[in-house]
Amino acid sequence: MVKFGIEFVPQEAYWKTTYYAMLSEKSGYDYVWITDHFNNRNVYIALANILNYTDRVKIGPGVTNPYVMHPVGAAQSMATLAEMAPGRVICGLGTGDKTTLDMINILREKPLATIRESVKIIKEITSGKRTTLDGEIYKISGVKLNFKIPLPVPVFVGAQGPKMLSLAAEVSDGALINASNPKDFESAFVSIKEGLSKAGRNMKDIEVVAATAFSIDKDKDKAREAAAPVVAFIVAGCPEQILARYGIPVETAGKIRDAIVKGDWVSVLSNVNSEMMDAFSIYGTPDVCIEKISQLEKMGVTIFITGSPIGPKIHKSIELFSKEVLPHFRN
Numbered sequence: 001m002v003k004f005g006i007e008f009v010p011q012e013a014y015w016k017t018t019y020y021a022m023l024s025e026k027s028g029y030d031y032v033w034i035t036d037h038f039n040n041r042n043v044y045i046a047l048a049n050i051l052n053y054t055d056r057v058k059i060g061p062g063v064t065n066p067y068v069m070h071p072v073g074a075a076q077s078m079a080t081l082a083e084m085a086p087g088r089v090i091c092g093l094g095t096g097d098k099t100t101l102d103m104i105n106i107l108r109e110k111p112l113a114t115i116r117e118s119v120k121i122i123k124e125i126t127s128g129k130r131t132t133l134d135g136e137i138y139k140i141s142g143v144k145l146n147f148k149i150p151l152p153v154p155v156f157v158g159a160q161g162p163k164m165l166s167l168a169a170e171v172s173d174g175a176l177i178n179a180s181n182p183k184d185f186e187s188a189f190v191s192i193k194e195g196l197s198k199a200g201r202n203m204k205d206i207e208v209v210a211a212t213a214f215s216i217d218k219d220k221d222k223a224r225e226a227a228a229p230v231v232a233f234i235v236a237g238c239p240e241q242i243l244a245r246y247g248i249p250v251e252t253a254g255k256i257r258d259a260i261v262k263g264d265w266v267s268v269l270s271n272v273n274s275e276m277m278d279a280f281s282i283y284g285t286p287d288v289c290i291e292k293i294s295q296l297e298k299m300g301v302t303i304f305i306t307g308s309p310i311g312p313k314i315h316k317s318i319e320l321f322s323k324e325v326l327p328h329f330r331n
Contacts, residue, residue: 002297002329005031007062007307010041014049020314021050025057027322033062033092033305037100044077051085058088063158063176065096067106071118072143075125078153079145086150091122092176094158098237099260112167113137119155119171126153156209161239162191169195174207180282183245185299207302213281214306216289216317223283226312232256232268234280246279286324
């Protein structure tokens with residue numbers, strides 16, 4: 001049975017994000033993910049506050065990145081959260097959003113080596129081990145926490161391209177796939193199986209997560225309008241091979257990226273078309289959402305995340321999803 005997560009961007013007042021998380025737990029969600037960008041509220045503080053007001057739901061950054069946050073710092077933060085709520089904390093880890101990293105002049109160099117070594121560091125440190133690594137990217141010697149946590153922290157790797165998907169399957173507990181369209185998952189499963197085979201693992205050893213740009217409303221046009229800005233960000237940071245899969249010119253993605261950096265949202269939204277919406281989001285009425293989620297479940301997705309924007313009105317969309325979509329899968 002597919003499990004359900006929800007993702008929030010902590011750009012509103014901290015208490016609103018906490019309220020949405022509480023509502024999500026009450027509505028039956030299994031996971032709450034908080035995005036990590038330097039221009040929003042701090043992800044770890046947001047997660048700590050959510051833990052204080054929830055009892056069951058699992059939480060984590062979706063995703064943090066080792067270019068802004070050193071993996072030792074991420075391990076320390078995750079371990080502290082895990083001490084607060086044993087068994088309820090997961091670390092989502094990825095290479096970060098190119099658009100925002102460009103703003104602070106950080107290059108995503110050697111992403112595969114960076115993620116491989118970061119997963120090792122975070123998993124070992126949160127397991128209580130004394131960690132030494134003479135890696136290609138990181139050099140650390142004898143790092144060990146001065147406190148213990150009851151359970152290690154699982155690490156899920158955000159991945160889109162074939163090499164990163166294979167790596168996620170090889171070394172992590174879950175592949176967080178930022179995709180919504182079945183075409184992406186057809187190719188993703190090929191890469192995931194390759195990574196599992198390399199590590200001597202099988203499909204039961206990993207969660208396959210559809211981290212979607214999601215928008216639900218009884219009015220399909222309102223759902224589309226809410227999702228369009230998020231789709232723009234996805235297109236702006238999308239790998240060229242994924243753009244090619246849907247016939248989206250690299251030049252168009254570049255125009256959107258440049259307009260986002262300039263804050264020119266008229267130009268951004270004028271370049272988002274129906275092909276992009278269908279490729280990079282799930283939006284529409286409850287019946288449409290049920291159909292699209294069911295497709296991904298049949299393909300082997302084990303966790304489905306209703307990611308930003310969730311809908312035109314977040315709290316109403318959570319309630320609509322819990323009343324008209326979740327029961328279909330729970331029953």
